[in-house]
Amino acid sequence: MEVGFLGLGIMGKAMALNLLRHGFKVTVWNRTLSKCDELVEHGASIGETPAAVVKKCKYTIGMLSDPSAALSVVFDKDGLLEQICSGKGYIDMSTVDANTSSKISEAVTKKGGDFLEAPVSGSKKPAEDGQLVILAAGESALYEEVLPAFNVMGKKSFFLGQVGNGAKMKLVVNMIMGSMMNAFSEGLVLADSSGLNQQTLLDVLELGAIANPMFKMKGPAMIQNNYSPAFPLKHQQKDMRLALALGDENGVSMPVAAAANEAFKKARSQGLGDHDFSAVYETGKVPERSV
Ligand SMILES: NC(=O)C1=CN([C@@H]2O[C@H](COP(=O)(O)OP(=O)(O)OC[C@H]3O[C@@H](n4cnc5c(N)ncnc54)[C@H](OP(=O)(O)O)[C@@H]3O)[C@@H](O)[C@H]2O)C=CC1
Ligand SMILES: O=CCCC(=O)O
Structure with a gap:
Protein backbone atom coordinates (compact mmCIF):
# COMPACT_ATOMS: atom_id res chain seq x y z
CA MET A 1 0.00 0.00 0.00
CA VAL A 163 -16.87 13.09 11.55
CA GLY A 164 -16.35 15.05 14.76
CA ASN A 165 -16.75 12.12 17.13
CA GLY A 166 -13.06 11.18 16.91
CA ALA A 167 -12.00 14.77 17.56
CA LYS A 168 -14.39 15.09 20.50
CA MET A 169 -13.29 11.78 22.06
CA LYS A 170 -9.66 12.82 21.78
CA LEU A 171 -10.35 16.19 23.42
CA VAL A 172 -12.26 14.58 26.29
CA VAL A 173 -9.38 12.17 26.90
CA ASN A 174 -6.75 14.92 26.82
CA MET A 175 -8.84 17.20 29.01
CA ILE A 176 -8.84 14.46 31.65
CA MET A 177 -5.11 13.89 31.17
CA GLY A 178 -4.25 17.59 31.47
CA SER A 179 -6.31 17.95 34.65
CA MET A 180 -4.67 14.85 36.12
CA MET A 181 -1.21 16.17 35.31
CA ASN A 182 -1.98 19.33 37.26
CA ALA A 183 -3.25 17.43 40.31
CA PHE A 184 -0.16 15.22 40.13
CA SER A 185 2.17 18.26 39.89
CA GLU A 186 0.50 19.92 42.87
CA GLY A 187 0.88 16.70 44.84
CA LEU A 188 4.62 16.56 44.06
CA VAL A 189 5.06 20.19 45.15
CA LEU A 190 3.01 19.66 48.30
CA ALA A 191 4.96 16.54 49.24
CA ASP A 192 8.27 18.33 48.78
CA SER A 193 7.22 21.53 50.54
CA SER A 194 5.87 19.63 53.52
CA GLY A 195 9.08 17.67 53.98
CA LEU A 196 8.12 14.39 52.31
CA ASN A 197 10.25 12.40 49.90
CA GLN A 198 8.84 12.67 46.38
CA GLN A 199 10.09 9.24 45.29
CA THR A 200 8.24 7.74 48.25
CA LEU A 201 5.10 9.53 47.08
CA LEU A 202 5.55 7.90 43.64
CA ASP A 203 5.98 4.49 45.29
CA VAL A 204 2.83 4.98 47.38
CA LEU A 205 0.81 6.14 44.36
CA GLU A 206 1.87 3.14 42.32
CA LEU A 207 0.45 0.71 44.87
CA GLY A 208 -2.92 2.36 45.33
CA ALA A 209 -6.22 2.96 43.54
CA ILE A 210 -4.92 5.95 41.56
CA ALA A 211 -1.85 4.17 40.16
CA ASN A 212 -1.54 4.95 36.48
CA PRO A 213 1.02 4.72 33.68
CA MET A 214 1.33 8.49 33.34
CA PHE A 215 2.46 9.01 36.95
CA LYS A 216 4.83 6.07 36.63
CA MET A 217 6.31 7.28 33.34
CA LYS A 218 6.53 11.03 34.01
CA GLY A 219 7.07 11.17 37.79
CA PRO A 220 10.75 10.15 38.01
CA ALA A 221 11.75 12.65 35.28
CA MET A 222 9.66 15.43 36.84
CA ILE A 223 11.36 15.16 40.21
CA GLN A 224 14.67 15.49 38.31
CA ASN A 225 13.28 18.59 36.53
CA ASN A 226 13.64 16.78 33.20
CA TYR A 227 10.99 17.78 30.68
CA SER A 228 12.40 16.37 27.45
CA PRO A 229 9.38 16.66 25.12
CA ALA A 230 7.27 13.63 24.28
CA PHE A 231 4.03 15.62 24.26
CA PRO A 232 4.84 19.35 23.97
CA LEU A 233 3.12 21.52 26.56
CA LYS A 234 1.89 23.95 23.88
CA HIS A 235 -0.14 21.11 22.33
CA GLN A 236 -1.62 20.07 25.69
CA GLN A 237 -2.70 23.68 26.28
CA LYS A 238 -4.24 23.75 22.78
CA ASP A 239 -6.19 20.60 23.68
CA MET A 240 -7.40 22.07 26.99
CA ARG A 241 -8.55 25.20 25.13
CA LEU A 242 -10.40 23.15 22.51
CA ALA A 243 -11.94 20.88 25.18
CA LEU A 244 -13.15 23.92 27.12
CA ALA A 245 -14.74 25.27 23.92
CA LEU A 246 -16.48 21.90 23.51
CA GLY A 247 -17.70 22.28 27.10
CA ASP A 248 -19.02 25.77 26.28
CA GLU A 249 -20.89 24.46 23.23
CA ASN A 250 -22.54 21.78 25.35
CA GLY A 251 -23.18 23.85 28.49
CA VAL A 252 -20.85 21.67 30.55
CA SER A 253 -19.22 23.28 33.58
CA MET A 254 -15.55 22.27 33.80
CA PRO A 255 -13.91 24.21 36.66
CA VAL A 256 -11.10 21.68 37.10
CA ALA A 257 -10.18 21.73 33.40
CA ALA A 258 -10.40 25.54 33.35
CA ALA A 259 -7.92 25.78 36.23
CA ALA A 260 -5.62 23.28 34.51
CA ASN A 261 -5.77 25.33 31.31
CA GLU A 262 -4.72 28.44 33.25
CA ALA A 263 -1.71 26.57 34.63
CA PHE A 264 -0.70 25.44 31.11
CA LYS A 265 -1.15 29.02 29.84
CA LYS A 266 1.08 30.26 32.64
CA ALA A 267 3.68 27.65 31.74
CA ARG A 268 3.57 28.75 28.09
CA SER A 269 4.06 32.37 29.14
CA GLN A 270 7.12 31.24 31.10
CA GLY A 271 8.65 29.82 27.91
CA LEU A 272 7.85 26.16 28.66
CA GLY A 273 5.67 25.53 25.57
CA ASP A 274 8.20 23.34 23.76
CA HIS A 275 8.98 21.29 26.87
CA ASP A 276 7.01 18.19 27.79
CA PHE A 277 3.58 18.98 29.22
CA SER A 278 4.78 17.70 32.60
CA ALA A 279 6.75 20.99 32.84
CA VAL A 280 3.53 22.50 34.16
CA TYR A 281 4.98 21.22 37.44
CA GLU A 282 7.37 24.21 37.34
CA THR A 283 4.49 26.70 37.64
CA GLY A 284 3.41 25.36 41.02
CA LYS A 285 6.83 25.29 42.67
CA VAL A 286 7.14 27.34 45.83
CA PRO A 287 9.95 29.92 45.66
CA GLU A 288 12.69 29.36 48.29
CA ARG A 289 11.49 30.92 51.53
CA SER A 290 13.92 33.32 53.22
CA VAL A 291 14.17 32.74 56.97
N1 LIG B 1 3.41 14.37 20.99
C1 LIG B 1 2.42 13.63 21.48
O1 LIG B 1 2.59 12.93 22.50
C2 LIG B 1 1.08 13.59 20.84
C3 LIG B 1 0.66 14.56 19.96
N2 LIG B 1 -0.60 14.46 19.42
C4 LIG B 1 -1.08 15.45 18.46
O2 LIG B 1 -0.47 15.14 17.22
C5 LIG B 1 -0.18 16.33 16.49
C6 LIG B 1 1.32 16.40 16.21
O3 LIG B 1 1.99 16.38 17.45
P1 LIG B 1 3.59 16.37 17.55
O4 LIG B 1 4.15 15.49 16.52
O5 LIG B 1 3.89 16.11 18.98
O6 LIG B 1 3.90 17.89 17.22
P2 LIG B 1 5.25 18.56 16.72
O7 LIG B 1 5.17 19.96 17.22
O8 LIG B 1 6.43 17.74 17.04
O9 LIG B 1 5.07 18.57 15.12
C7 LIG B 1 4.12 19.39 14.51
C8 LIG B 1 4.10 19.17 13.01
O10 LIG B 1 3.18 20.12 12.43
C9 LIG B 1 3.87 20.85 11.41
N3 LIG B 1 3.31 22.19 11.28
C10 LIG B 1 3.14 23.12 12.25
N4 LIG B 1 2.57 24.23 11.73
C11 LIG B 1 2.40 24.00 10.41
C12 LIG B 1 1.84 24.76 9.34
N5 LIG B 1 1.35 25.98 9.53
N6 LIG B 1 1.81 24.20 8.12
C13 LIG B 1 2.29 22.94 7.91
N7 LIG B 1 2.83 22.17 8.87
C14 LIG B 1 2.87 22.69 10.12
C15 LIG B 1 5.32 20.87 11.87
O11 LIG B 1 6.16 21.21 10.78
P3 LIG B 1 7.63 21.84 11.04
O12 LIG B 1 8.52 20.67 11.28
O13 LIG B 1 7.93 22.58 9.80
O14 LIG B 1 7.51 22.75 12.24
C16 LIG B 1 5.46 19.43 12.34
O15 LIG B 1 5.61 18.55 11.26
C17 LIG B 1 -0.72 17.48 17.36
O16 LIG B 1 -2.02 17.76 16.94
C18 LIG B 1 -0.72 16.89 18.76
O17 LIG B 1 -1.65 17.51 19.60
C19 LIG B 1 -1.43 13.40 19.67
C20 LIG B 1 -1.05 12.42 20.52
C21 LIG B 1 0.22 12.45 21.21
O1 LIG C 1 -2.20 13.99 22.76
C1 LIG C 1 -1.29 13.48 23.42
C2 LIG C 1 -1.54 12.32 24.24
C3 LIG C 1 -0.36 11.84 24.99
C4 LIG C 1 -0.68 10.53 25.65
O2 LIG C 1 -1.75 9.94 25.41
O3 LIG C 1 0.20 10.06 26.40
Whole structure:
Protein backbone atom coordinates (compact mmCIF):
# COMPACT_ATOMS: atom_id res chain seq x y z
CA MET A 1 0.00 0.00 0.00
CA GLU A 2 1.38 3.44 -0.98
CA VAL A 3 0.76 6.03 1.74
CA GLY A 4 1.48 9.76 1.82
CA PHE A 5 2.46 11.36 5.12
CA LEU A 6 2.21 15.09 5.90
CA GLY A 7 3.86 16.33 9.11
CA LEU A 8 7.03 14.76 10.51
CA GLY A 9 7.08 16.15 14.04
CA ILE A 10 7.54 14.00 17.14
CA MET A 11 4.55 11.82 16.28
CA GLY A 12 4.51 11.92 12.49
CA LYS A 13 8.14 10.86 12.20
CA ALA A 14 7.63 7.84 14.47
CA MET A 15 4.40 6.81 12.75
CA ALA A 16 5.85 7.13 9.24
CA LEU A 17 8.93 5.14 10.29
CA ASN A 18 6.65 2.37 11.54
CA LEU A 19 4.86 2.24 8.22
CA LEU A 20 8.20 1.98 6.39
CA ARG A 21 9.41 -0.70 8.77
CA HIS A 22 6.34 -2.78 7.97
CA GLY A 23 6.79 -2.61 4.20
CA PHE A 24 4.49 0.28 3.28
CA LYS A 25 5.70 2.59 0.50
CA VAL A 26 5.68 6.05 2.05
CA THR A 27 5.93 9.50 0.44
CA VAL A 28 6.56 12.23 2.99
CA TRP A 29 6.22 15.99 3.15
CA ASN A 30 7.04 18.35 5.99
CA ARG A 31 6.85 22.16 6.10
CA THR A 32 10.52 22.18 7.13
CA LEU A 33 11.64 19.92 4.30
CA SER A 34 14.97 18.95 5.91
CA LYS A 35 13.02 16.83 8.41
CA CYS A 36 12.25 14.46 5.51
CA ASP A 37 15.91 13.43 5.22
CA GLU A 38 15.87 10.84 8.00
CA LEU A 39 12.77 9.23 6.52
CA VAL A 40 14.41 9.10 3.09
CA GLU A 41 17.32 7.24 4.67
CA HIS A 42 14.76 4.64 5.74
CA GLY A 43 13.31 4.31 2.25
CA ALA A 44 10.70 7.06 1.98
CA SER A 45 10.21 9.26 -1.09
CA ILE A 46 9.69 13.02 -0.83
CA GLY A 47 6.73 14.98 -2.15
CA GLU A 48 7.59 18.66 -2.66
CA THR A 49 4.12 19.82 -1.55
CA PRO A 50 1.01 18.31 0.05
CA ALA A 51 -0.60 18.38 -3.41
CA ALA A 52 2.34 16.44 -4.90
CA VAL A 53 1.98 13.78 -2.18
CA VAL A 54 -1.74 13.36 -2.82
CA LYS A 55 -1.18 13.21 -6.57
CA LYS A 56 1.13 10.23 -6.03
CA CYS A 57 -0.71 8.34 -3.26
CA LYS A 58 -4.14 6.78 -2.95
CA TYR A 59 -4.13 7.42 0.80
CA THR A 60 -2.57 10.41 2.60
CA ILE A 61 -2.19 10.81 6.36
CA GLY A 62 -1.79 14.18 8.13
CA MET A 63 -0.20 14.62 11.57
CA LEU A 64 -0.08 18.38 12.10
CA SER A 65 0.30 20.52 15.19
CA ASP A 66 -3.06 22.28 15.50
CA PRO A 67 -6.20 23.41 13.66
CA SER A 68 -4.44 26.16 11.74
CA ALA A 69 -1.73 23.76 10.49
CA ALA A 70 -4.32 21.09 9.67
CA LEU A 71 -6.31 23.61 7.60
CA SER A 72 -3.21 25.04 5.95
CA VAL A 73 -2.06 21.76 4.34
CA VAL A 74 -5.54 21.33 2.88
CA PHE A 75 -6.62 24.80 1.77
CA ASP A 76 -3.42 26.77 1.08
CA LYS A 77 -1.66 27.00 -2.28
CA ASP A 78 -0.19 23.58 -3.20
CA GLY A 79 -2.47 22.10 -0.56
CA LEU A 80 -4.01 18.66 -0.84
CA LEU A 81 -7.34 19.97 -2.16
CA GLU A 82 -5.60 20.66 -5.46
CA GLN A 83 -5.18 16.91 -6.08
CA ILE A 84 -7.74 15.08 -3.94
CA CYS A 85 -10.36 13.39 -6.09
CA SER A 86 -12.53 10.32 -6.37
CA GLY A 87 -10.60 7.18 -5.42
CA LYS A 88 -8.29 9.01 -2.99
CA GLY A 89 -8.59 9.30 0.77
CA TYR A 90 -7.31 11.75 3.37
CA ILE A 91 -6.86 10.66 6.98
CA ASP A 92 -6.18 13.49 9.42
CA MET A 93 -4.63 12.12 12.63
CA SER A 94 -3.87 15.54 14.16
CA THR A 95 -5.64 16.59 17.35
CA VAL A 96 -8.10 19.29 16.29
CA ASP A 97 -11.66 20.33 17.15
CA ALA A 98 -14.73 18.87 15.45
CA ASN A 99 -15.34 22.09 13.49
CA THR A 100 -11.92 21.98 11.87
CA SER A 101 -12.39 18.33 11.02
CA SER A 102 -15.81 19.01 9.48
CA LYS A 103 -14.45 21.84 7.32
CA ILE A 104 -11.75 19.53 5.97
CA SER A 105 -14.21 16.69 5.50
CA GLU A 106 -16.65 18.86 3.53
CA ALA A 107 -13.93 20.21 1.25
CA VAL A 108 -12.43 16.77 0.58
CA THR A 109 -15.78 15.09 -0.11
CA LYS A 110 -16.89 17.99 -2.33
CA LYS A 111 -13.91 17.11 -4.55
CA GLY A 112 -15.00 13.45 -4.60
CA GLY A 113 -12.40 12.23 -2.07
CA ASP A 114 -13.01 10.30 1.15
CA PHE A 115 -12.19 11.61 4.61
CA LEU A 116 -11.44 10.07 7.97
CA GLU A 117 -10.36 11.84 11.15
CA ALA A 118 -8.22 9.59 13.32
CA PRO A 119 -6.57 11.35 16.27
CA VAL A 120 -4.53 9.15 18.56
CA SER A 121 -4.05 8.49 22.23
CA GLY A 122 -0.51 7.63 23.23
CA SER A 123 2.66 9.63 22.91
CA LYS A 124 6.18 9.43 21.42
CA LYS A 125 7.07 5.95 22.76
CA PRO A 126 3.77 4.28 21.81
CA ALA A 127 4.11 5.93 18.38
CA GLU A 128 7.60 4.43 18.02
CA ASP A 129 6.37 1.03 19.21
CA GLY A 130 3.18 0.98 17.12
CA GLN A 131 1.07 1.01 20.28
CA LEU A 132 -1.20 4.01 19.69
CA VAL A 133 -4.96 3.98 20.30
CA ILE A 134 -6.69 5.29 17.17
CA LEU A 135 -9.98 7.20 17.44
CA ALA A 136 -11.38 7.20 13.92
CA ALA A 137 -14.59 8.68 12.54
CA GLY A 138 -15.91 9.57 9.09
CA GLU A 139 -16.09 7.40 5.97
CA SER A 140 -16.41 3.82 7.18
CA ALA A 141 -15.25 2.29 3.87
CA LEU A 142 -12.04 4.31 4.08
CA TYR A 143 -11.58 3.11 7.67
CA GLU A 144 -11.74 -0.51 6.49
CA GLU A 145 -9.30 0.20 3.66
CA VAL A 146 -6.64 1.80 5.88
CA LEU A 147 -6.93 -0.66 8.80
CA PRO A 148 -3.68 -2.39 7.73
CA ALA A 149 -1.88 0.93 8.30
CA PHE A 150 -3.71 1.57 11.59
CA ASN A 151 -2.78 -1.94 12.74
CA VAL A 152 0.88 -1.10 12.27
CA MET A 153 0.71 2.30 14.00
CA GLY A 154 -1.63 1.30 16.81
CA LYS A 155 -2.60 -1.45 19.21
CA LYS A 156 -6.33 -0.73 18.94
CA SER A 157 -8.57 1.26 16.60
CA PHE A 158 -12.05 2.52 17.37
CA PHE A 159 -14.53 3.60 14.69
CA LEU A 160 -16.75 6.22 16.32
CA GLY A 161 -19.23 7.11 13.56
CA GLN A 162 -19.64 10.53 12.03
CA VAL A 163 -16.87 13.09 11.55
CA GLY A 164 -16.35 15.05 14.76
CA ASN A 165 -16.75 12.12 17.13
CA GLY A 166 -13.06 11.18 16.91
CA ALA A 167 -12.00 14.77 17.56
CA LYS A 168 -14.39 15.09 20.50
CA MET A 169 -13.29 11.78 22.06
CA LYS A 170 -9.66 12.82 21.78
CA LEU A 171 -10.35 16.19 23.42
CA VAL A 172 -12.26 14.58 26.29
CA VAL A 173 -9.38 12.17 26.90
CA ASN A 174 -6.75 14.92 26.82
CA MET A 175 -8.84 17.20 29.01
CA ILE A 176 -8.84 14.46 31.65
CA MET A 177 -5.11 13.89 31.17
CA GLY A 178 -4.25 17.59 31.47
CA SER A 179 -6.31 17.95 34.65
CA MET A 180 -4.67 14.85 36.12
CA MET A 181 -1.21 16.17 35.31
CA ASN A 182 -1.98 19.33 37.26
CA ALA A 183 -3.25 17.43 40.31
CA PHE A 184 -0.16 15.22 40.13
CA SER A 185 2.17 18.26 39.89
CA GLU A 186 0.50 19.92 42.87
CA GLY A 187 0.88 16.70 44.84
CA LEU A 188 4.62 16.56 44.06
CA VAL A 189 5.06 20.19 45.15
CA LEU A 190 3.01 19.66 48.30
CA ALA A 191 4.96 16.54 49.24
CA ASP A 192 8.27 18.33 48.78
CA SER A 193 7.22 21.53 50.54
CA SER A 194 5.87 19.63 53.52
CA GLY A 195 9.08 17.67 53.98
CA LEU A 196 8.12 14.39 52.31
CA ASN A 197 10.25 12.40 49.90
CA GLN A 198 8.84 12.67 46.38
CA GLN A 199 10.09 9.24 45.29
CA THR A 200 8.24 7.74 48.25
CA LEU A 201 5.10 9.53 47.08
CA LEU A 202 5.55 7.90 43.64
CA ASP A 203 5.98 4.49 45.29
CA VAL A 204 2.83 4.98 47.38
CA LEU A 205 0.81 6.14 44.36
CA GLU A 206 1.87 3.14 42.32
CA LEU A 207 0.45 0.71 44.87
CA GLY A 208 -2.92 2.36 45.33
CA ALA A 209 -6.22 2.96 43.54
CA ILE A 210 -4.92 5.95 41.56
CA ALA A 211 -1.85 4.17 40.16
CA ASN A 212 -1.54 4.95 36.48
CA PRO A 213 1.02 4.72 33.68
CA MET A 214 1.33 8.49 33.34
CA PHE A 215 2.46 9.01 36.95
CA LYS A 216 4.83 6.07 36.63
CA MET A 217 6.31 7.28 33.34
CA LYS A 218 6.53 11.03 34.01
CA GLY A 219 7.07 11.17 37.79
CA PRO A 220 10.75 10.15 38.01
CA ALA A 221 11.75 12.65 35.28
CA MET A 222 9.66 15.43 36.84
CA ILE A 223 11.36 15.16 40.21
CA GLN A 224 14.67 15.49 38.31
CA ASN A 225 13.28 18.59 36.53
CA ASN A 226 13.64 16.78 33.20
CA TYR A 227 10.99 17.78 30.68
CA SER A 228 12.40 16.37 27.45
CA PRO A 229 9.38 16.66 25.12
CA ALA A 230 7.27 13.63 24.28
CA PHE A 231 4.03 15.62 24.26
CA PRO A 232 4.84 19.35 23.97
CA LEU A 233 3.12 21.52 26.56
CA LYS A 234 1.89 23.95 23.88
CA HIS A 235 -0.14 21.11 22.33
CA GLN A 236 -1.62 20.07 25.69
CA GLN A 237 -2.70 23.68 26.28
CA LYS A 238 -4.24 23.75 22.78
CA ASP A 239 -6.19 20.60 23.68
CA MET A 240 -7.40 22.07 26.99
CA ARG A 241 -8.55 25.20 25.13
CA LEU A 242 -10.40 23.15 22.51
CA ALA A 243 -11.94 20.88 25.18
CA LEU A 244 -13.15 23.92 27.12
CA ALA A 245 -14.74 25.27 23.92
CA LEU A 246 -16.48 21.90 23.51
CA GLY A 247 -17.70 22.28 27.10
CA ASP A 248 -19.02 25.77 26.28
CA GLU A 249 -20.89 24.46 23.23
CA ASN A 250 -22.54 21.78 25.35
CA GLY A 251 -23.18 23.85 28.49
CA VAL A 252 -20.85 21.67 30.55
CA SER A 253 -19.22 23.28 33.58
CA MET A 254 -15.55 22.27 33.80
CA PRO A 255 -13.91 24.21 36.66
CA VAL A 256 -11.10 21.68 37.10
CA ALA A 257 -10.18 21.73 33.40
CA ALA A 258 -10.40 25.54 33.35
CA ALA A 259 -7.92 25.78 36.23
CA ALA A 260 -5.62 23.28 34.51
CA ASN A 261 -5.77 25.33 31.31
CA GLU A 262 -4.72 28.44 33.25
CA ALA A 263 -1.71 26.57 34.63
CA PHE A 264 -0.70 25.44 31.11
CA LYS A 265 -1.15 29.02 29.84
CA LYS A 266 1.08 30.26 32.64
CA ALA A 267 3.68 27.65 31.74
CA ARG A 268 3.57 28.75 28.09
CA SER A 269 4.06 32.37 29.14
CA GLN A 270 7.12 31.24 31.10
CA GLY A 271 8.65 29.82 27.91
CA LEU A 272 7.85 26.16 28.66
CA GLY A 273 5.67 25.53 25.57
CA ASP A 274 8.20 23.34 23.76
CA HIS A 275 8.98 21.29 26.87
CA ASP A 276 7.01 18.19 27.79
CA PHE A 277 3.58 18.98 29.22
CA SER A 278 4.78 17.70 32.60
CA ALA A 279 6.75 20.99 32.84
CA VAL A 280 3.53 22.50 34.16
CA TYR A 281 4.98 21.22 37.44
CA GLU A 282 7.37 24.21 37.34
CA THR A 283 4.49 26.70 37.64
CA GLY A 284 3.41 25.36 41.02
CA LYS A 285 6.83 25.29 42.67
CA VAL A 286 7.14 27.34 45.83
CA PRO A 287 9.95 29.92 45.66
CA GLU A 288 12.69 29.36 48.29
CA ARG A 289 11.49 30.92 51.53
CA SER A 290 13.92 33.32 53.22
CA VAL A 291 14.17 32.74 56.97
N1 LIG B 1 3.41 14.37 20.99
C1 LIG B 1 2.42 13.63 21.48
O1 LIG B 1 2.59 12.93 22.50
C2 LIG B 1 1.08 13.59 20.84
C3 LIG B 1 0.66 14.56 19.96
N2 LIG B 1 -0.60 14.46 19.42
C4 LIG B 1 -1.08 15.45 18.46
O2 LIG B 1 -0.47 15.14 17.22
C5 LIG B 1 -0.18 16.33 16.49
C6 LIG B 1 1.32 16.40 16.21
O3 LIG B 1 1.99 16.38 17.45
P1 LIG B 1 3.59 16.37 17.55
O4 LIG B 1 4.15 15.49 16.52
O5 LIG B 1 3.89 16.11 18.98
O6 LIG B 1 3.90 17.89 17.22
P2 LIG B 1 5.25 18.56 16.72
O7 LIG B 1 5.17 19.96 17.22
O8 LIG B 1 6.43 17.74 17.04
O9 LIG B 1 5.07 18.57 15.12
C7 LIG B 1 4.12 19.39 14.51
C8 LIG B 1 4.10 19.17 13.01
O10 LIG B 1 3.18 20.12 12.43
C9 LIG B 1 3.87 20.85 11.41
N3 LIG B 1 3.31 22.19 11.28
C10 LIG B 1 3.14 23.12 12.25
N4 LIG B 1 2.57 24.23 11.73
C11 LIG B 1 2.40 24.00 10.41
C12 LIG B 1 1.84 24.76 9.34
N5 LIG B 1 1.35 25.98 9.53
N6 LIG B 1 1.81 24.20 8.12
C13 LIG B 1 2.29 22.94 7.91
N7 LIG B 1 2.83 22.17 8.87
C14 LIG B 1 2.87 22.69 10.12
C15 LIG B 1 5.32 20.87 11.87
O11 LIG B 1 6.16 21.21 10.78
P3 LIG B 1 7.63 21.84 11.04
O12 LIG B 1 8.52 20.67 11.28
O13 LIG B 1 7.93 22.58 9.80
O14 LIG B 1 7.51 22.75 12.24
C16 LIG B 1 5.46 19.43 12.34
O15 LIG B 1 5.61 18.55 11.26
C17 LIG B 1 -0.72 17.48 17.36
O16 LIG B 1 -2.02 17.76 16.94
C18 LIG B 1 -0.72 16.89 18.76
O17 LIG B 1 -1.65 17.51 19.60
C19 LIG B 1 -1.43 13.40 19.67
C20 LIG B 1 -1.05 12.42 20.52
C21 LIG B 1 0.22 12.45 21.21
O1 LIG C 1 -2.20 13.99 22.76
C1 LIG C 1 -1.29 13.48 23.42
C2 LIG C 1 -1.54 12.32 24.24
C3 LIG C 1 -0.36 11.84 24.99
C4 LIG C 1 -0.68 10.53 25.65
O2 LIG C 1 -1.75 9.94 25.41
O3 LIG C 1 0.20 10.06 26.40
